[in-house]
Amino acid sequence: MSPTARSKPAAKPAAKPTAKPAAKPAAKPTAKPAAKPKLAIFGAASCGGCDIAIVNIHEHILEVAAAFDIVLWPTVMDGKYSDIEAMEDGEITITLVSGSMRTDETVHLSKLLRRKSKFMVAFGSCASEGCIPGLANLTPRKEILDTAFSTSSTDNPDGIRPVWEFEAPEGILHLPEFEPMLRTLDQVVDVDYTIPGCPPESEQIWAALQAVVAALKGTGPLPPKGSILGAGESTVCDECARKRDVKKIDRFVRIQQVAAFDPEICLLEQGLPCNGPATRNGCGALCPSVSAPCIGCYGAAEGVVDYGARLMSAYASVIEATKPEEIDKILDGIPDPAGQFYRFSLAGSLLRGSRSAWQSDGE
Amino acid sequence: MTAEHNHLPVEGEIRIGVYVCHCGSNIAGVVDVAEVAKWAAENLRDQGVVVARDYKFMCSSPGQELVTDDIKEYGLNRIVVAACSPHLHEKTFRTATARAGLNPYLCELVSIREQDSWVHTDKAAATVKAKAILAGGIERVRRNEPLEPMTVDINPATLVVGGGIAGISATLEIADAGFKVYLVEKDASIGGHMAQFDKTFPTLDCAACILTPKMVTAGNHPNVELLTWSEVEKVEGYVGNFTVTVRKKARYVNEDLCNGCGVCQEKCPKKVLDEVFEAGLGYRKAIYTPFPQAVPRTPVIDRPNCTYFEKGTCKACEKFCETNAIDFAQEDTILTLDVGNIILATGYDLFDARKMQQYGYGHLPNVFTSLEFERLSNSAGPTNGAIVLRDGVTEPKSVAIVHCVGSRDKNHNTYCSAICCMQSLKFAHLVKEHTEATIYDFYIDMRTPGKGYDEFYQRIMEEGGIFVRGKPAEITDVARAPEEEGKLIIQVEDTLIGRQRRFPVDMVILSSALEPRADAKELAVRFGISCSFDGWAIEKHPKLDPVATMTEGVFIAGCVSGPKDIPASVAQGAAAAARVLGMIQQKRMKLEPIKATVNAEHCSGCRICNTMCPYNAISFDDALGVSSINAAMCQGCGTCVAACPAGAIFGSGFSDEQVLAQIEGLMSVGADGLPQRRSAFPATHDEATQEAVRA
Amino acid sequence: MSDYLYYPGCSMEGSGRSYRESLEGICEPLGISLREIDDWNCCGATEYVSLSTTPAYAMIARNLALAAGEKKDGESLVAACSACYLNLAKADHYMAQQPAFNARVNDALGAGGLHYDPGTVKVRHLLEVILNDVGLEAVKAAVKKPLTGLKVAPYLGCMVPRPDIDGSYTNHEQPDDLDRLLRALGAEVVDYPLKTECCGGHMTQVAPKLGLELIRRLVAEAERREAVMMVTVCPMCQINIDAYQGEMNAMFHTKHKMPIVFFTQLMGVAFGLDPKKVGVGREYTNASKALVKALKAAPEQALVAAGAAPARRPRPDKRALPMPRMADSEVEE
């Protein structure tokens, strides 16, 4: 494959017309399969917020239940992996994967579900770009485990660490291995659609599901492979009610440093590093509307290769200083650049994480 | 692969033709061009390379025909030529591509000469680099889009900055051709340095006699608007459509009323040392015209030195002015000029000889600079042409002329000031002509290129100057021997006889270097041209395009780009004028279609980009809440493209896709010529990754 | 208090005692302290280096090696005698420039169990330290008795600041560093173009006529320029011009009486020290009288006298042409 095929823009061909599969004539309704389409909702390394967001579509959930035969949704109903394994390839019509690829178990199941599903959807920030858990990619696995298993709150005098294989009297137990680096869904399997957000806004979820249902009924068009569903193509500012002027930033402040911000004016113009300009719209600019800066959970705008790079470029461009030392003084207002620019998108970014994380090579 | 094709601007299969130039042995001598072509053909098929050739001289017409024929025969829709710098031949090959009916912007020229064969000696390494550069060009060209240059009207009016001989010549050429010229001069009169001279080498015709007529013509030419005592403050816009802001400093004399009778200058009680025109050797009044033949004849009041402005009383000039032209209330006026082209002819400054303390200028009264001597020998000068010592009466019995003062000197300027040798010879002649003095001429090398120049040198030698090859170490008034008492002594190594010698003389003339104007760098920034470290303006091409700059529509003439004599300056003035007239005749011209455009769908109106454009091409539409870019005003720098956090600004010609792909291409070849060996991110139990790692 | 390593050299012990005494006097007001390097030896003076390079430079470098051993962070090595300064600086410079030479010298040093890496010690002359580290403002501030009206001829000789190895001086063609320092003391500095000409060096020994002629030029010119004394930075110059003036007068039948003192002595006096304490009066041609006269001058005229600017020369004739305006430091008004 050519390097371009590997590059991120290639992975998000959404806007490009040639992305569409060759046009096919609408098939006759009779051609529709009798059985209800099957739906799987799988939470990998996730906080469960995505599931709550789905349930949060209120009574519409019933319409979903009516439209689909839900074959897997560990959060709300019992389900066995074996049942999935038993299925035909492609038997599941659509699978929503929330959460990121953190253990070899999640990787394995994602691959399994991919095989069994017609459509694979990266659901929410974790699955699509790594989200907060992705920040673990700044640290070698060993350090993460050390921290997790030797904090003051942990009672672990012998400094025991988890083992991935354990010889029990009953035989060898395999535990899900915590992988050296966290990955996004599309770094593990082929993904058809992405629904961004941490979590995705419920009305957006419903809109997306409706689109899919309509498509399945043949009454609506099928979104082209790689489409971002349930979000806009612009950025949060597009939906932000705050008044915007030209940007001239002479300082960056952290929200706790300022008593009150002007409720009318763009937060960035007030020195608060708001990620809105670079973050895909769809949330309705919730955070800025309550004077909290956008932290970027909806990920990058349409066609953007690296979220953090875009945001860095934007911030740096509007700094009001021409002398290196002045510039540095202003930049000191952003004490944690990696966290500021890659809070949600680190695992999905060009570099995916820090050098120490991958150099430690799992140790 | 499919995903990748989504990024192709042109439907259908990519068919690339690759052409590797030998450039005689310039490239082939270091880079294995045949190997590079072969490699491309074999390894880059999947990138769409259909045909790859190497050829002796791609820029030759048979070379270009290779391209045009292949386009037809193989149905190529992309071209990559690996040869010299795009600044040299990009146009050539894009034109060829267009001849074959393909959009010229689907052709890329990558430099394997300036950036490879000429700067590396290790053939293997250079060949590897050539492959990488080529691969980069190929990946890039895949993303190239067919572009259409936009055309703009050329405003037929022209701005000429600097009223010296170069500027005047340019002005007259254009004005005579029937087009409007604004001639801006910072001093009170046009004429420049040449007006200060008495004679000009090698013909020795009087400077005033040949200059004044041109000044007068420029002064009353119907097509020329003379703006003396004025300075350009701001330049906006782009080729064909510049908007220039000019500050017309207050003269305190109404130009319309003044008839130039000059009575005000007679009556003005305030005598001022004239450090500009008289080079500090003479005086003028507080209200003055720099010299009798000044154009315009309207004088100016030198505010800091005017008694009225100082003390609030006097107004002698006003009392005696018959036309009531004096206007103490006058203020600076700001003019806005619309012009299509600009010619910079801002000339030079003279090296400050005080910097070479060992020559005693400023300490030793009878050491003079070349400009001082020009005034001294000028019949209209402070001594009416009498060549005398600083005391104003004594005629020198011996005169030393020192070349290369501040030139060819690593402590000051390393370059040769070009005119000093001839100027010094002229001085030698003038001294001979007006006095009985013996002449000593101290030179490093005698440089007399140019028509009739060396003949002039021969003539001066026959007139009997004493020429000493050597750069004086010191000029002092400290005598060692009785014959040196009261004299200036030149201490010098005579490099022809290899001995230290001392020459006692009465007068010394320092042929000082020509330097860029003190404000040369600011000037360059103001007009968007670049200048060398010294401050001389840089030509578009030193040999092939000496009067153009890298900025479309801004031309240079005369000493602004380096020391020149009068003939050269005049020629350059005319040459620049010819270039401008050419543009005016076209009426409209094509602009590089390298522009930024906003995708309104993606623009969120965050206004980050609004402060990015120094040309104010970006505006914000409050109603739609989106920013947009004026294509004509956009200069294509791409800063806003990089700044847009939403990736909503597209930079044609240098799009993200193009650059990112070029990076991939460049990186696809390792330093050892093999494909980059890469490991994968660690993922313990992932079979696929394990495989990849093993691979 | 900034600290420096200090290399005195032989003359500070003998002929140049007044240099040493005055230097010791001014350190405190200038806020500098000098630490003499232990067990220092001859700097090679002017003869040895021209006889036998490696041993000569080994001998010189020994001092550098010792200094390197004693050196604290940021300390540089100061020499007051220009010959000492130049030899030490040259040794360091050549060793840095020529690896082979460096090796040879270090071989020799090795025999004595020493080693020196060129560049470890920065060798500087006292004058440059005072100008660049202390600064003229600090000097002005320390002045208690401005030398108003004292017309002096600044005389540097040939070794400072030439060759200006690391470009610490304003201008090595026509250095005005000493001029500026003396002006800061309130003295009136005459324009003295011979400030870098030869003092005769050892010509007084090998070719007396020539040596004395060189001295005559200096003295005569200083007198012609109405200087009441010469001021130098070099013990060799001082002793030549001072001690041989008698012989010179005898040879050329002249009656010059031109005292020459070290700049540090004038600094001491200006800083209010007792002239005797800073060695004034030790010179053969006594400088005391001129000084006393100067010290009588009213303090309110302090620091106004700048060097004789040509602009102030009386114009012999109305028709005379104006002189070019000079750089600020020397413009009147």
Added chain:
Amino acid sequence: MTTQAPEAPAPVEVVAPAGTFEPVIIGFTCNWCSYRAADLAGTARVKYPPNVRLIRLMCSGRLDPTFVLKAYAEGADAVLVSGCHPGECHYIEQNYKAMRRFQLLQRTIEALGIEPGRLQLVWASAAEGVRLANEIARVTEEVRALGPLNWPAADLVDLDTFSLEKAWEATGGDVEGPPKAPAGANPDHPKEAAK
């Protein structure tokens, strides 16, 4: 092209003797100054190490941090950014933006464990061919001292691909363009209204 040249390369291509590390450095140049400086270095036959591969931008202001990160991600050992000297930008002031992005990017890559020495900024006017050559030599040596960066390749994992078309035929629907994703909470946004 990693996966595309399995055939053994001609020996002549192997220039770096086994063991010695030859860094690959991507250089971004400004069309008006540093790229011309590179041309000048060529015309003057100034020699410098072949490790730097230049990309021409119209202005250092075009430099998008994405390009730099991309270079690392593609295996570059370092990135050289060059432009007109401050105050001498062909586009008046754009190189200041480049400077600011550079300084911010420096901080971010450091947080990601990349030495600052792997991202260098060099000002070079069109007249400074020699200077640029020297800077390139210097940077090359510094990076050689730092050793390889070797960022892992992004997608060597074979994604088990799945034919959307086939899946779609099975469900039997038509294939028009995607439904316009709702623009979010503000449907009466002028831009929406304008449609």
